[in-house]
Amino acid sequence: MKHSTPSATRARPAERKEPFTTVSGRVIGPLYTADDVSSLNYERDLGDPGEFPYTRGIHASGYRGKLWTMRQFAGFGAPEETNERYKQLLAAGGTGLSVAFDLPTLMGRDPDHPLSLGEVGKCGVSVSSLADMEVLFRGIELGGITSSMTINSPASMILAMYLVVAEKQGASWQGLSGTLQNDILKEFIAQKEYIYPPRPSMRLVTDIFRFCAEHVPKWNTISVSGYHIREAGSTAAQELAFTLRDGVEYVQYGIDAGLDVDEFAPRISFFFNAHSDFFEEIAKYRAARRMWAHVMRDRFKAKDPRSWKLRFHAQTAGVSLTVQQPYNNVVRTALQALAPVLGGGQSLHTNSLDEAFALPTAEAATLALRTQQIIAYETGVTDVTDPLGGSYFVEKLTRDLEEEALAYFDAIDRMGGMVEAIERGYPQKEIAESAYAYQRGVEAGDRIVVGVNAYVADTEEPIPLLYIDQSAAETQLARLAEVKATRDDAAVRRALDRLRAGATADANTMPLLLDAVRAYATLGEMCDVLREVWGEYEEIPVI
Amino acid sequence: MEHKIRVVIAKPGLDGHDRGARVIARALRDAGMEVIYTGLRQTPEQIVSTALQEDADVIGLSILSGAHMHICPRIMSLLEAEGLSDVLVVVGGIIPDPDIPKLNEIGVRGIFLPGTTMQHIVDYITEHVRSRVETS
Numbered sequence: 001m002k003h004s005t006p007s008a009t010r011a012r013p014a015e016r017k018e019p020f021t022t023v024s025g026r027v028i029g030p031l032y033t034a035d036d037v038s039s040l041n042y043e044r045d046l047g048d049p050g051e052f053p054y055t056r057g058i059h060a061s062g063y064r065g066k067l068w069t070m071r072q073f074a075g076f077g078a079p080e081e082t083n084e085r086y087k088q089l090l091a092a093g094g095t096g097l098s099v100a101f102d103l104p105t106l107m108g109r110d111p112d113h114p115l116s117l118g119e120v121g122k123c124g125v126s127v128s129s130l131a132d133m134e135v136l137f138r139g140i141e142l143g144g145i146t147s148s149m150t151i152n153s154p155a156s157m158i159l160a161m162y163l164v165v166a167e168k169q170g171a172s173w174q175g176l177s178g179t180l181q182n183d184i185l186k187e188f189i190a191q192k193e194y195i196y197p198p199r200p201s202m203r204l205v206t207d208i209f210r211f212c213a214e215h216v217p218k219w220n221t222i223s224v225s226g227y228h229i230r231e232a233g234s235t236a237a238q239e240l241a242f243t244l245r246d247g248v249e250y251v252q253y254g255i256d257a258g259l260d261v262d263e264f265a266p267r268i269s270f271f272f273n274a275h276s277d278f279f280e281e282i283a284k285y286r287a288a289r290r291m292w293a294h295v296m297r298d299r300f301k302a303k304d305p306r307s308w309k310l311r312f313h314a315q316t317a318g319v320s321l322t323v324q325q326p327y328n329n330v331v332r333t334a335l336q337a338l339a340p341v342l343g344g345g346q347s348l349h350t351n352s353l354d355e356a357f358a359l360p361t362a363e364a365a366t367l368a369l370r371t372q373q374i375i376a377y378e379t380g381v382t383d384v385t386d387p388l389g390g391s392y393f394v395e396k397l398t399r400d401l402e403e404e405a406l407a408y409f410d411a412i413d414r415m416g417g418m419v420e421a422i423e424r425g426y427p428q429k430e431i432a433e434s435a436y437a438y439q440r441g442v443e444a445g446d447r448i449v450v451g452v453n454a455y456v457a458d459t460e461e462p463i464p465l466l467y468i469d470q471s472a473a474e475t476q477l478a479r480l481a482e483v484k485a486t487r488d489d490a491a492v493r494r495a496l497d498r499l500r501a502g503a504t505a506d507a508n509t510m511p512l513l514l515d516a517v518r519a520y521a522t523l524g525e526m527c528d529v530l531r532e533v534w535g536e537y538e539e540i541p542v543i
Numbered sequence: 544m545e546h547k548i549r550v551v552i553a554k555p556g557l558d559g560h561d562r563g564a565r566v567i568a569r570a571l572r573d574a575g576m577e578v579i580y581t582g583l584r585q586t587p588e589q590i591v592s593t594a595l596q597e598d599a600d601v602i603g604l605s606i607l608s609g610a611h612m613h614i615c616p617r618i619m620s621l622l623e624a625e626g627l628s629d630v631l632v633v634v635g636g637i638i639p640d641p642d643i644p645k646l647n648e649i650g651v652r653g654i655f656l657p658g659t660t661m662q663h664i665v666d667y668i669t670e671h672v673r674s675r676v677e678t679s
Contacts, residue, residue: 103556103608115584119609432569543568
């Protein structure tokens with residue numbers, strides 16, 4: 001039914017443009033009425049908050065019981081500098097930590113590798129051995145906070161370092177809580193920070209599922225991420241579809257590895273973008289919950305309701321930030337942040353106004369946190385659960401996004417799954433098409449970006465920026481040299497040999513990595529062992 | 544037959560964020576240029592070798608990670624060593640203002656910051672490549 005409402009068929013006065021579309025290119029009608037949602041059944045399709053299919057939220061009490069976690073992603077330079085920023089963020093009322101690693105760490109390279117030249121500590125904090133991790137969390141009780149770590153290909157090694165730091169602090173793994181991004185599929189699809197080919201990469205993921213189910217039961221073992229897919233240029237529906245289909249792939253691989261679905265599925269969490277198109281974003285979160293509930297109950301026959309509930313973190317859209325008139329970014333971020341709050345998210349990161357230029361200054365990062373606090377405490381939007389539930393427009397959008405995403409599910413299922421679709425370059429190509437279409441829209445003037453292609457300022461004052469000099473690289477190279485000089489090399493060699501043997505056979509890699517970490521094997525050394533065994537992935541470049 | 548401008552688009556460094564590189568590659572191709580996209584994580588040596596093999600008129604680098612002051616000087620000196628100093632080198636990405644004159648000084652010509660239109664880049668390349676051909 002396409003807006004066959006009485007009001008839509010009546011003659012309308014001239015409109016400002018034709019057609020009206022969302023930032024994803026979805027055509028939006030002038031008015032939505034009961035006719036648009038007549039196929040919806042409240043019990044079946046919405047349900048009260050806390051009830052299947054969780055369209056209206058996973059908690060009966062919404063934010064009246066507990067606010068979302070205000071989790072600001074941070075990391076830069078050497079671990080000493082980031083440790084100081086964490087202490088500031090916690091003192092300013094932040095309620096969880098979120099670690100941003102630099103590119104060498106994300107790619108499993110030590111600071112002294114030739115490819116690390118110029119990149120150490122630039123885009124995040126540099127961590128190459130247990131010694132760095134000990135400095136990163138110095139003076140922070142890991143048993144008393146939750147930490148999110150954005151790490152994918154070397155996720156197991158970084159988790160092992162975190163667990164050993166906790167062990168040394170005397171914190172029990174059983175009580176330890178936090179999140180590992182550990183989502184390698186979206187790396188192949190969008191962010192491209194992969195090391196190994198897809199299949200051994202998926203084995204590392206399922207090794208973590210199995211290990212944590214037993215030893216670190218409160219740890220969120222994966223954060224299935226649409227954020228990067230959206231930043232790479234996808235539409236909202238593509239973000240929804242590819243992210244949830246990635247989730248399906250992880251569950252399938254876990255089951256194929258011999259795990260019981262209810263043993264690991266409750267620890268799967270999600271991470272979505274909070275882009276500028278307000279209602280489309282809210283509908284996306286609501287559709288995601290409904291789709292996941294059905295997938296888990298109907299496709300995978302999960303019995304535990306915790307397996308049905310989609311919990312998500314959101315981050316405002318970095319790609320929407322502009323270098324022109326950067327203070328406008330504060331306003332963009334505030335409006336974007338409102339969408340996941342109205343969409344029932346569990347955790348949120350708000351970007352800083354200076355992030356189109358550099359990593360944020362401490363002042364900019366504090367302002368971004370204040371933005372969340374103002375939404376939480378001053379606007380009143382947290383007083384009622386799913387305040388937009390029942391809106392003709394929002395419910396119709398929710399259904400439309402779900403249908404579009406389910407069509408992608410069918411296409412990917414026909415290819416044999418997401419790993420197969422990635423190997424064919426399918427999601428990569430779909431996203432590239434959307435990115436190009438969007439950019440042409442901006443340049444044709446069909447899309448207004450304030451300060452960029454409209455309301456342009458003649459002159460602009462520079463804003464203060466964080467500058468990361470070479471001292472971080474020097475600190476890191478010095479510590480790495482010291483680690484290598486003082487550790488027991490024979491113990492490192494033995495641990496790495498056991499890792500090689502275990503990876504070649506079918507052993508769970510996690511206990512082997514923990515031993516290597518305890519012996520102060522470096523990240524690069526551990527990753528290199530697996531490179532020898534599994535090889536490296538190379539993408540066929542397409543434009 | 545009119546000579547098609549040959550452009551090598553490359554992503555040096557460890558960063559994998561290739562949205563910009565791919566969108567620009569498409570735009571240049573749609574503008575009638577011959578575009579060779581190298582893919583990710585290219586060393587300066589690989590990029591210069593591709594430019595040589597492909598007889599490139601232009602090298603377009605996409606750098607977002609802050610490593611440009613390490614990567615660009617290396618590429619410029621390799622180009623010189625190969626006798627390719629007449630290749631137009633342009634950079635797109637996140638480049639702090641103080642680094643722009645430094646990059647210009649070593650011979651990087653066009654520097655395109657966030658918000659630059661695809662059309663502007665097409666025009667810039669068309670204009671500056673022509674002048675190179677005329678003077679050679």
